Amino acid sequence: MFVLSREDMYAIDKFTIEKVGIPGKKLMENAGKGCSEFINDLITPESKIALFCGSGNNGGDGFVIARYLQNWQHSPEIFLMGNPDKMSQETLSNYHKCEELCIPIYKIEEKPNDLSGFDLIVDAIFGVGLKGEIKGWQADVINKINSSCRMVVAIDIASGIDANTGQAEIAVDADFTLTMAAMKYGQLLGKGREKSGEVLVINIAVPDDVFLKFPLKGKLATCDNVVFPYRSKFSHKGNYGRIGIIAGSPGFTGAAILASKAALRAGAGMITLFHPLGLETIFENQLLEVMTYTLPLIMDEKSSLFDADVIEEFIIKLNSMDVLLIGPGIGRSEEMADLIKQITVSWNKPMILDADALNILADNINILDNISDKQVLLTPHIGEFARLCDVKTEDIIKDPLQYLQDFTAKYKCNVLLKSATSIYCDETGFVFDITGNDGLSTGGSGDVLAGIITSFVGQQLSMKDAAVSASYLMGETAEKLAEIRKPASIIPSDIIENIFKY
Secondary structure (H helix, E strand, O other): OEEEOHHHHHHHHHHHHHHHOOOHHHHHHHHHHHHHHHHHHHOOOOOEEEEEEOOOHHHHHHHHHHHHHHHOOOEEEEEEOOOHHHOOHHHHHHHHHHHHOOOOEEEHHHOOOOOOOOOEEEEEOOOOOOOOOOOHHHHHHHHHHHOOOOEEEEEOOOOOOOOOOOOOOOOOOOOEEEEEOOEEHHHOOHHHHHHOOEEEEEOOOOOHHHHOOOOOOEEEOOOOOOOOOOOOOOOOHHHHOEEEEEOOOOOOHHHHHHHHHHHHHOOOOEEEEEEOOOOHHHHHHHOOOOEEEEOOEEEOOOOEEEOHHHHHHHHHHHOOOOEEEEOOOOOOOHHHHHHHHHHHHHOOOOEEEOOHHHHHHHHOHHHHHHHOOOOEEEOOEHHHHHHHHOOOHHHHHHOHHHHHHHHHHHHOOEEEEEOOOEEEEEOOEEEEEOOOOHHHOOOOHHHHHHHHHHHHHHOOOOHHHHHHHHHHHHHHHHHHHOOOOOHHHOOHHHHHHHOOOO
16 A cells, blocks of 8 residues: 655646546545545434535535535535635636535634534645644634544545644644545654544545556555565474574663564574673573573673684674574673674674664764665664664654655665654665554563564565564554553563464
């Protein structure tokens, strides 16, 4: 399923009208009819509906909706937030049709002080073209809609949301958003995710092959397009990857255990956990199915140093692995930074860098030059990604897609940005994952995800498929668990034990 920017939507509309030959008037009719059918199923007979319509094509969709609802014996009333003199030909035509049907149309200065008499409110004020913050009387109207305590259906995009970034200072709080042809970036990002409610795509008869004519960057992860490793009853453990994990330090052994167990439960063939000296007993007691190997670290009272004499032997041991995960619970010591630097220079197989490894990269940004054009995935949350980009967290939130594009282009790597909407980004574009719930807002969830991704790469999925499918699987597992227990009680170990269970 494609996800579009505003520019994508404009280009697809233009192509459909000019090249395919479907008039804009017909597209508007299809949009309004599809929305009105959904609304009609949502409400009781003879309902009273308030439609707030602007003068753009979004308002035109609203006028079409009003016509259909009137024909279906409902009582629509239109509150006009625009000037008919500025309407397109298609929008103006539908405005006049509403007048001919004697649908009540009020100028905005005649707006009702009380919306409690309506059964439902339709937001058709601004479309995807809106940029900037809504102010003045328009903001007052939106605040009135939001305080009405009535169900709200937004048309195409909830008014106030930036279609590209999801930024929204003041925006309609929609229960449902009926979006045309495909989801938009802004409905999945930032405040836009919160304000949009449930987003449903309305088919406006744009042919499927039209989407393929454009270099669309955004896709949504769904059950129909995620990919899981192939398994065969004629296989052996070597078929499912030799997984290396560098993780753990005193006080942070749990991160290493969670990552290792997640990789195991996700189907890895053989796992070796590389850890600092002195933690052997903990790991050997907790990880019965995982091999352990101590890092070449010499500890004394004054310092922690890597023994140069055994580094070469260690690198040889690493080279027997098919994929490497570095980061969960390793700390941020200078010695660990040196080890990561050496590994990134010599390692040419798939590698996932997570947690403390990302913090080490942020402190030693030149290490990123070693991973350019290699099979490397970084898995930061927003705070970690801000540190990697050397900007504030607020900057990333304002426009995550631009920062992701710039970062992956500069360092020629892959990034899975973890959040309520997780975003995978590489040079080809974005994949959005909106699965999951607040049960994943718990320390250790990232370690579990990193383990699953590493396991999938070891089982010969591409880095992109491994990252997207692991994120989707984890989110879906959390959603299924929420059916039998409150999300607040879900812990990372629950996710591990329920991978592929549902």
